[in-house]
Amino acid sequence: MIRIGMLGFGTVGRSVYDLLQAHTERFPDMQIVSVAVRQITEQRMTLYPTVQFTTNPDTIVTASDIDVVIEVMGGQTETYRYLRRALHSGKHVITANKDLIATYGETLQKIASAHQLALLYGASVAGGIPILDALTNLLPGDETMQVGGIINGTSNFILTQMSDAAMNYDDALALAQRMGIAEANPVNDVAGFDARYKLAILAKTAFGANVVTTQIPTQGIQEINATVLDEAKRLGYVIKPLAVARRTGQELAMTVGPHLVPAAHLLGKIDNVQNAVQVKTRNIQDLVFTGPGAGRRQADCKCGIVRSCDCS
Numbered sequence: 476m477i478r479i480g481m482l483g484f485g486t487v488g489r490s491v492y493d494l495l496q497a498h499t500e501r502f503p504d505m506q507i508v509s510v511a512v513r514q515i516t517e518q519r520m521t522l523y524p525t526v527q528f529t530t531n532p533d534t535i536v537t538a539s540d541i542d543v544v545i546e547v548m549g550g551q552t553e554t555y556r557y558l559r560r561a562l563h564s565g566k567h568v569i570t571a572n573k574d575l576i577a578t579y580g581e582t583l584q585k586i587a588s589a590h591q592l593a594l595l596y597g598a599s600v601a602g603g604i605p606i607l608d609a610l611t612n613l614l615p616g617d618e619t620m621q622v623g624g625i626i627n628g629t630s631n632f633i634l635t636q637m638s639d640a641a642m643n644y645d646d647a648l649a650l651a652q653r654m655g656i657a658e659a660n661p662v663n664d665v666a667g668f669d670a671r672y673k674l675a676i677l678a679k680t681a682f683g684a685n686v687v688t689t690q691i692p693t694q695g696i697q698e699i700n701a702t703v704l705d706e707a708k709r710l711g712y713v714i715k716p717l718a719v720a721r722r723t724g725q726e727l728a729m730t731v732g733p734h735l736v737p738a739a740h741l742l743g744k745i746d747n748v749q750n751a752v753q754v755k756t757r758n759i760q761d762l763v764f765t766g767p768g769a770g771r772r773q774a775d776c777k778c779g780i781v782r783s784c785d786c787s
């Protein structure tokens with residue numbers, strides 16, 4: 476039996492738990508035995524009777540009977556300490572935390588390798604799109620020249636709702652928060668910080684570059700208003716939140732911010748929480764990966780309108 480301890484139990488954590496429960500035939504030897512949460516409630520204990528809840532992540536990362544730690548609590552410095560401790564205690568680590576991987580990924584990877592443990596973070600960029608695996612494995616013998624696209628679902632959702640449903644910025648952001656797609660601090664999404672963490676991870680994976688995230692020129696979507704969106708539309712464009720890393724020789728140019736994209740372009744048709752990562756390589760030239768980049772399992776959307784699901 477592989478015994479899993481989870482740090483955090485929000486939108487993503489509960490989805491992971493539900494998936495494992497729904498597919499016990501595929502994962503017969505995996506069990507989430509303990510979960511660290513901020514607050515232990517009666518409701519939680521009733522809904523998840525086989526889970527041991529704790530408010531102290533340390534008990535999970537140091538427990539002798541836990542083999543794998545799944546981190547979905549978010550945060551950086553403190554979370555980094557927990558994951559360090561987990562690796563030093565001999566546990567494999569799985570995390571979707573882009574802030575943490577963009578900042579401490581290199582150090583955590585060294586600790587994991589020294590202990591012959593896995594550090595997996597495939598879901599940290601573009602959610603449901605296996606883009607890091609693709610960049611690592613899909614193109615042997617080829618050379619990536621550019622990687623990037625729409626990698627923040629919340630910003631894309633807000634701009635889509637403002638442009639197509641005439642929703643105002645505040646209402647669209649509030650809806651994104653209710654849907655569980657925005658970060659705990661939504662400034663990370665709308666100011667472009669979430670995208671630049673993800674871009675740094677993409678650049679590390681594609682080019683082996685160690686990027687200091689604060690050095691990436693970054694612009695948010697807060698200044699975009701209905702007038703700008705309408706004017707773009709009149710000219711045949713849409714405004715999309717793009718994050719792009721381009722290599723020229725030894726130089727790497729990176730940028731995050733809203734851009735005009737022709738409405739007919741593939742990226743112009745990527746709406747709401749959908750993400751799209753475009754990879755340009757020397758030989759294959761153009762690949763585009765699209766899929767849901769934020770929130771829970773799309774099949775859980777009970778109202779059936781995944782593209783603007785508000786059934787949280």
Ligand code: HSE
Pocket residue numbers: 599601602626627628629630656657658664669768769770
């Ligand atoms: N807040 C993120 C987004 C969640 O909107 O893309 C997935 O990383």
